[in-house]
Amino acid sequence: MAKDTKTKSTTDFKKEAHKEEMKQQVVTFALMIIFTIAAFALVVSDVIDRYFIIPIILLLALVQVIFQLYYFMHMKNKGHEMPALMIYGGISVAVMTILTFTTIIWW
Amino acid sequence: MSNEDVLNPKRMPHEPEKATLEGKNKFLGFWFFLGGETVLFASLFGTYLALNDSTAGGPSADELFGLELVFIMTMLLLTSSLTSVYAIYHMKNNDLGKMLVWLGVTVALGFAFLGCEIYEFYHYIHGEHFTFRSSAFGSAFYTLVGFHGGHVLFGLLWILSLIIRNAKRGINLYNAPKFYVASLYWHFIDVVWVFIFTVVYLMGKVG
Amino acid sequence: MSTAVAQKKGFGAFLWDYLTTVDHKKIAHLYLVSGGLFFLLGGLEAMIIRIQLMKPDNEFISAGLYNEMLTMHGTTMIFLAAMPLIFALMNAVVPLQIGARDVAFPFLNSLGFWLFLAGGVILNCSWFMGGAPDAGWTAYAPLSTTSPGHGVDFYVIGLQIAGAGTLIGGINFLVTIVNMRAPGMSYMRMPLFTWAVFVTSTLILFAFPALTVGLFLMMFDRMFGSAFFDVNAGGNVIIWEHLFWIFGHPEVYILILPLFGAFSDIFSTFSKKRLFGYSAMVFATVLIGFLGFMVWAHHMFTTGMGPVANSIFAVTTMAIAVPTGIKIFNWLFTMWGGAIRMTTAMLWSIAFIPTFTIGGMTGVMLASAAADYQYHDTYFVVAHFHYVIVGGVVFGIFASLHYWWPKMFGKVLNEKLGKLTFWPFFIGFHLTFFIQHFLGLMGMPRRYWKFLEGQGLETGNMISSIGAFFMAFGTIVFLINVVYTAVKEEKAPADPYDGRTLEWSIPSPPPFYNFKQTPLVRGLDPLWVEKSEGKKGMTPAEPLGDIHMPNSSILPFVMSLGLFIAGFGFIYQVDNIAWLSLVFIGMGITLGCMLIRSVKDDLGYHVHKEDLEEEGGH
Numbered sequence: 001m002a003k004d005t006k007t008k009s010t011t012d013f014k015k016e017a018h019k020e021e022m023k024q025q026v027v028t029f030a031l032m033i034i035f036t037i038a039a040f041a042l043v044v045s046d047v048i049d050r051y052f053i054i055p056i057i058l059l060l061a062l063v064q065v066i067f068q069l070y071y072f073m074h075m076k077n078k079g080h081e082m083p084a085l086m087i088y089g090g091i092s093v094a095v096m097t098i099l100t101f102t103t104i105i106w107w
Numbered sequence: 108m109s110n111e112d113v114l115n116p117k118r119m120p121h122e123p124e125k126a127t128l129e130g131k132n133k134f135l136g137f138w139f140f141l142g143g144e145t146v147l148f149a150s151l152f153g154t155y156l157a158l159n160d161s162t163a164g165g166p167s168a169d170e171l172f173g174l175e176l177v178f179i180m181t182m183l184l185l186t187s188s189l190t191s192v193y194a195i196y197h198m199k200n201n202d203l204g205k206m207l208v209w210l211g212v213t214v215a216l217g218f219a220f221l222g223c224e225i226y227e228f229y230h231y232i233h234g235e236h237f238t239f240r241s242s243a244f245g246s247a248f249y250t251l252v253g254f255h256g257g258h259v260l261f262g263l264l265w266i267l268s269l270i271i272r273n274a275k276r277g278i279n280l281y282n283a284p285k286f287y288v289a290s291l292y293w294h295f296i297d298v299v300w301v302f303i304f305t306v307v308y309l310m311g312k313v314g
Numbered sequence: 315m316s317t318a319v320a321q322k323k324g325f326g327a328f329l330w331d332y333l334t335t336v337d338h339k340k341i342a343h344l345y346l347v348s349g350g351l352f353f354l355l356g357g358l359e360a361m362i363i364r365i366q367l368m369k370p371d372n373e374f375i376s377a378g379l380y381n382e383m384l385t386m387h388g389t390t391m392i393f394l395a396a397m398p399l400i401f402a403l404m405n406a407v408v409p410l411q412i413g414a415r416d417v418a419f420p421f422l423n424s425l426g427f428w429l430f431l432a433g434g435v436i437l438n439c440s441w442f443m444g445g446a447p448d449a450g451w452t453a454y455a456p457l458s459t460t461s462p463g464h465g466v467d468f469y470v471i472g473l474q475i476a477g478a479g480t481l482i483g484g485i486n487f488l489v490t491i492v493n494m495r496a497p498g499m500s501y502m503r504m505p506l507f508t509w510a511v512f513v514t515s516t517l518i519l520f521a522f523p524a525l526t527v528g529l530f531l532m533m534f535d536r537m538f539g540s541a542f543f544d545v546n547a548g549g550n551v552i553i554w555e556h557l558f559w560i561f562g563h564p565e566v567y568i569l570i571l572p573l574f575g576a577f578s579d580i581f582s583t584f585s586k587k588r589l590f591g592y593s594a595m596v597f598a599t600v601l602i603g604f605l606g607f608m609v610w611a612h613h614m615f616t617t618g619m620g621p622v623a624n625s626i627f628a629v630t631t632m633a634i635a636v637p638t639g640i641k642i643f644n645w646l647f648t649m650w651g652g653a654i655r656m657t658t659a660m661l662w663s664i665a666f667i668p669t670f671t672i673g674g675m676t677g678v679m680l681a682s683a684a685a686d687y688q689y690h691d692t693y694f695v696v697a698h699f700h701y702v703i704v705g706g707v708v709f710g711i712f713a714s715l716h717y718w719w720p721k722m723f724g725k726v727l728n729e730k731l732g733k734l735t736f737w738p739f740f741i742g743f744h745l746t747f748f749i750q751h752f753l754g755l756m757g758m759p760r761r762y763w764k765f766l767e768g769q770g771l772e773t774g775n776m777i778s779s780i781g782a783f784f785m786a787f788g789t790i791v792f793l794i795n796v797v798y799t800a801v802k803e804e805k806a807p808a809d810p811y812d813g814r815t816l817e818w819s820i821p822s823p824p825p826f827y828n829f830k831q832t833p834l835v836r837g838l839d840p841l842w843v844e845k846s847e848g849k850k851g852m853t854p855a856e857p858l859g860d861i862h863m864p865n866s867s868i869l870p871f872v873m874s875l876g877l878f879i880a881g882f883g884f885i886y887q888v889d890n891i892a893w894l895s896l897v898f899i900g901m902g903i904t905l906g907c908m909l910i911r912s913v914k915d916d917l918g919y920h921v922h923k924e925d926l927e928e929e930g931g932h
Contacts, residue, residue, distance in 0.1 A: 014121050015200055022196050029189045036185065036304075040178050043309045050313045057313075061305040065298050072192050073294045079125070082492055083138035086519070090142035093520045093607055094149030097560055101153030104611070104623045105552045110917040128493070132418040136489040139519060143481060147523035150560070154531065154542065154553055161548025163541070239540055243548035246540035250531070265912070272913040281915065 028071040035060045113280045119201045124287035126280050133284040141295050148299050151254055152306060155247040159311065163242035166235055168311030177308045180223045181300065187216035188297040191290045198286055203277050206286070210270055213293065217263045224256050248307070255303055258296050265289055334866040336420035337826055341427050342406035342722060346715075348431050349398030355438070356390035357789060359383050364746070364782040367775050370767040380763040381448035382465065386437075388451030389469065392565070393476055394434040396703070399711045400572050401427075401483055404511050406722045408487060410817035410824065411508045413496025413833045413840075418489035420864040421911070426483035428874035433476025436881050440468035450761060452562070455543035455554040459535050464885055467536055471881040474529045475874075477522050484518030487511055496816070497855040498835035502596070505815045505839075506582075506589060509596050510575025513603040514568050520607065521564035528557035537888050555617060559610035567606040569703065571599060573710025574641060577663045580717050581645050583813055584660040585652025588839055591644040598637035598644075605634045615686040624683035631681035638674055642667060657811070658732030662713035665740050666705060673701030676751065691761075694754025700747045712736070712792070719799075720806035720822040728803060731795035735788045742784025749774045749781075814839035819852045827861045830926055861921040869907045876903030 039057045042048065048056075070076040075084055113127060120126040125134055159168060194209035228249070231237045239249045266289050273282050332340060362383050366374045375383065409417055417423050440446040447469035449458035458466045491512045495504070504512075532554065534540040541547035543554055582589040589595060611619060611627040645667060654660070676698040680686055689695055712735070719727045753774045758765060765771045809818040819841045820829060831854030837843040844852055880900025886893035 018196055018199050022192075025189070025192050025196075029185070029192075032185055033182070036178075036181055039305065039309060040174060040181075043312050044174060053313050054310055057305050057309050061301050064301045068188065068294055068298050068301070072188055072297075073291055080138075082135055083142075086139045086142035086488075086516075087145065089516065089520055090145030090149075093146045093560075094152075096607065097146065097149045097524065097556075098153045098156065100556055100560075100611075101157040101553070104619045105157050105550060105556065109920070113917055114915070132489050132493055135492060136419060136485050139485050139488050143485070143519045143523050146520050147527055150524050150527035150557055154527070154557075157550055157553055158542070158548065161550070163546075163548040239534075239538070241541075241547075243541045243544070243550065246531075246534065246542050246549075250534065250540070250542075268909060268912055281917065285912075 025071050028067045032064050032067055035064050116280050119278070120280075122199065123201075123278065123280055123283035124198075125284070127284075130280065130284035133288055137288045137291055141291065144295065148251075148254070148302075151251045152302065155251045155307065158243040158247040159307075161243040163244070165242045165245065166237050168244070168248075168307075169314050171231065171235060171237060172308050172311050174308065174312060176223055176227055177304055180220050180227075181304050183216050183220040183223070184297050184300050187213045187220070188294055190216065191293045195287060195290050198278055198283060201278055203273075206278070207270055207274060210266055210286075214263055214266055214270070217259055217266075217293075221256065221259055221263070224252070224259075252303060252307065255296070255299050258299070262289070262293050262296055266293070331866075333871050334424075334868045336416075336424050336864050336866055338405045338409050338417050338420070338423060339722070339823065339826070341423055342402045342404075344427050345398045345402035345405060345430075346722070348427075348434065349395055349402055352390050352394035352434055352438075353399065354789070356387055356395050357786065359387035359390065361782055361786055363387060364779040366763070367765070368779040369776070370765055370772055372764065377763040378445075378448065381761075382441075382446035384761055385448050385450050385453075385465075385469075386441075386446045389437065389447070389473070391703075392451060392569070393473060394430075394437065396569050396707050396711070397476075397480060398427075398430055398434075400514075400569065400707075401430075401480075403507075403576065403711070403714050403718065404483075404487055404572060407718055407817060408490065408508055408511050409494070410721065410820065410828060411505045411815050412491060412494060412499055413816050413829060413835065414490065414494035415828050415832075415861060416494075416864060417486050418493055419486045421867060421870065421916075422482050422486050424867070425870035425873060426479040426486065428870045429479030429482065429877065430476045432874040432878040432881070433472045433474070433479065436475065436878060437468055437472030440465055440472075443468075452558055453532070453554075454558075455532065455535075455551040456545070458532065458554075459543045464888075466532075467885040467888075470529050470533045470536065471884055474526065474533070475877050475881060477525055477529070478877075479874075480518055481522045481526075484515040484522070487515040488519065491515075496829075496832050496835050499840070502593065503835055503838050503840070505575075506578035506592070506595055506599070507572065507575035510571045510573075510578075510599055513599050514571045517564045517568045517571070517603055517606060521561045521568065524557050525561035525565075528554055528561065531557070533884070537884060552617065555614055556610070559613045560607075563610035563613065564606045566699075566703070567602055570706045570710075571602065573707055573714065574599065576710055576714040576717070577645065577666060578648075579815065580659050580663045580713055581648045582839070583717075583811055584655045584657055584663075585649045586655075586812070587648055587652040588814070588842070589644070590647035590650075591640075592838060594640055595644050598640040601637040602634060605630060605637070609634065612681055612683075612686075615683045616690045621683075628681050628683040632678055635674060635678050642671060655811075657716070658727070658729055658736060659713045659717035661733065661736050662709050662716065665736070666709040666713070669701060669705030669709065669743070673698060673705050676701065689754065691759055692754035693750040693758045693760055696760045697747045697750035697754060700743075700750075704743055704747070712739075717811075718817075720810050721817055722823065723800070724805055724823045725799050725803045726806045726810050727799050728795050731791055731798060735792040735795060737788075738784045738791070739788030742781045742786075742788060745781025745784060746778050747781070749777050753778070809841075814842040816840055816852070819844075827863060827921055830861075831858055832856050858923055858926060860923055861926070862918055863921055864918045865916055867911075867916070869911055873904045873907040876900045876905075876907065879903065 039060045042053055042057060069087065074080065075087070125131050190209050190213045194206045194213060197205040197209060237245055239245055269282070269285055269289055278286075332344060335341060362375060363380070366372055366380055405417070405423070409415070443464065445463050445465045447453070447461070447465040449461050449466055449469075453466060453469060491504070491508060531540070531542040535542050535544065541549045543549045543551045545551065578589055578595060608630045609627055611623060612631045615624050615627075676694070680689055680695065680698060716727050716732055719725065753771060756770060758771055765775065806822045808821045810822070811818070816833060816835070819833060833840065833852035834855035836853075841852065877900060880897045883893050883896025883900055887897065
């Protein structure tokens with residue numbers, strides 16, 4: 001940081017980088033809206049069998065969450081190794097918990 | 108780094124939220140906290156999934172839920188997630204005014220969401236006589252969705268207090284991590300909602 | 315501000331200093347004192363249980379009181395004694411071992427302690443307010459949801475508040491270890507204790523939320539009329555069992571892993587050898603932590619989960635024996651060929667190995683799901699978990715306290731009294747619990763108030779109770795030792811044991827900023843690396859400069875007080891709605907403090923270079 005001369009060009013470069021990231025985030029947002037509409041439409045239209053709808057909407061939710069984590073919460077950026085480790089740790093315990101509560105609690 | 112530099116930095120670094128050790132600690136600690144929150148909500152989701160058929164003769168998910176309101180609520184919360192991204196974008200460009208505007212929009216959308224949720228609960232309780240106590244399904248539903256709603260409320264009050272506290276002074280290395288962490292929290296609320304509308308409402312409708 | 319200065323200023327200032335402290339070393343003292351008091355309380359409850367079971371058909375205490383005793387013994391020992399004592403060690407040692415001046419979140423560190431204390435006090439208030447919880451420390455529904463009176467309410471609220479404190483502490487140590495290590499202290503150069511604390515904190519992070527949810531569900535059922543565990547309204551009592559054990563099994567690894575780490579450091583120091591198989595030890599620690607999340611249902615083999623689930627959990631449970639075995643052998647190989655010094659700390663550590671191995675062996679026996687139908691809820695289980703928890707955790711806490719006492723209080727505990735603590739406790743422990751394996755196999759069920767004559771259980775129970783008195787004697791000698799050492803012993807040097815890790819490179823007790831200059835770490839066992847090159851201390855990684863320190867604050871105490879008040883409101887609003895006012899007052903205090911904390915700038919202060927230079931060498 002001490003070496004950083006911070007001339008106008010580097011500031012511009014960073015602003016440019018922020019802008020580039022912002023563009024990605026807007027695209028992400030558009031995709032999330034589309035996925036949400038798709039999930040609602042699938043359920044409302046009732047054209048596919050329910051055994052297909054459930055995995056599809058769960059998949060759509062999963063993709064949305066990955067977008068949130070990686071783009072909105074910047075997990076794709078550098079310096080997020082430890083956050084990623086702990087989020088994935090939390091997700092594995094979460095998956096096991098939910099698996100348990102949908103399988104081995106008697107009924 | 109002296110206290111003076113933290114409050115009035117001569118130049119703002121590229122990532123003001125992680126420029127100080129305190130900022131780095133906050134950033135990491137909050138992410139870890141979200142890892143724990145994942146398990147917390149998973150336990151609530153698990154409980155809900157185990158009990159969502161236990162209606163004890165009361166209304167079932169399919170009869171109860173309408174998707175119009177849920178769709179509006181989803182759009183509100185999703186959009187608020189994007190507006191908080193805008194706020195952080197302007198924070199990184201050291202533009203206080205624009206950041207506050209976008210945070211204000213985020214808060215407004217959040218309150219709209221919360222209003223819808225309160226309306227929904229009111230409707231279930233007085234219109235459908237479906238309460239927290241009427242069945243295990245009722246308990247699980249209100250607990251899961253209510254926990255999320257509680258998180259929304261807490262987030263709104265948090266962001267509001269940050270806005271009010273820092274409205275008159277610029278972005279600095281002391282408050283930048285606070286804004287950043289609050290936005291992470293807000294995104295996480297949205298992550299949970301994505302699963303709520305999918306698992307509770309959409310899957311409830313599919314049956 | 316050193317302790318000596320505080321004492322000169324009188325008791326009021328001393329008290330205020332501890333109420334507001336954010337110094338990890340003082341928070342360690344707070345954890346140690348309160349955890350120690352709860353340990354004595356839990357021990358007293360254990361003695362009452364053993365006196366009741368001394369002879370057949372005894373009427374020493376009533377059946378209801380017996381239920382309260384056994385519930386409070388378990389709950390106190392796990393949540394209010396073992397956890398805080400471990401947090402005392404973590405606070406006292408981890409920042410020093412990684413070369414840090416404080417933890418990552420000093421304010422939260424203090425908050426974590428006061429929340430724990432508030433929860434512990436609430437739980438024990440139940441004794442004076444109409445009866446303690448009486449549904450066992452596992453509080454299975456529907457026994458707990460239908461238990462009359464307020465006993466279980468105290469359990470729910472007390473553990474909820476204490477659990478929040480623990481979660482905060484866990485996150486704090488995770489960030490401390492990730493972010494605050496001295497230059498050169500890579501992950502694979504961290505002492506095993508720090509590694510163990512890292513894994514433990516991860517377990518806390520992922521396990522405690524499940525307990526939080528479980529306690530909320532029970533709170534809603536008992537206090538607000540929800541139906542989670544009410545079968546009439548479609549509820550399901552097994553949900554509690556799962557949530558409790560998803561938390562509860564990682565919890566036992568949360569208890570034992572830090573002490574595995576401490577034993578590793580002790581074996582290495584007193585064998586004058588570097589730890590055998592360091593990377594295997596790290597790997598085993600992580601693996602135990604990982605497997606710890608996949609075995610919880612072995613507590614529920616007889617619940618009726620079906621053969622498939624039982625088999626899966628039986629196999630994962632047995633798998634844990636592998637990394638644990640790796641550890642046992644590595645400790646043995648560390649001692650092998652070393653220059654062993656039989657100090658008290660070493661004595662406790664050596665005694666731990668066979669004791670814990672017996673506990674592990676009965677653990678594998680219990681893991682066989684088919685055989686477990688025979689052992690379940692008998693004294694065999696009681697014997698098993700006391701072999702691992704007392705033989706592992708309590709032995710470990712005693713070993714660590716003897717080892718790190720000079721670092722915490724500036725004096726080495728008296729060795730003669732130390733050995734007089736060890737032998738009665740060690741002999742008493744095996745007298746108490748070894749025989750219980752056989753009592754269990756003979757069919758004596760756990761948690762029963764009485765046993766009858768003529769069933770062959772008299773001798774075993776008598777021996778068991780006699781052993782308990784030996785353990786009590788050992789504990790009392792330890793207390794005497796603490797006082798004796800404080801009065802009579804001389805001040806300890808910085809490095810009384812020819813130690814290997816960073817904490818021994820600074821004075822005992824350390825100054826409040828720990829390291830005047832952040833040390834440069836050049837290998838595993840950093841102090842030993844320097845010593846072996848003929849240097850006296852660590853090479854500094856930075857020139858002498860201003861040191862940034864956090865400000866003290868009373869807010870954590872007030873926040874916890876708010877939750878304490880609100881807790882009573884929640885418990886009693888069932889009787890009279892007016893009690894809800896306490897909830898609002900209490901929560902108002904807590905949330906108000908959070909707001910103050912959020913809006914008031916708290917940047918800490920700097921210790922100036924000139925002042926540091928004035929203090930001279932060390």
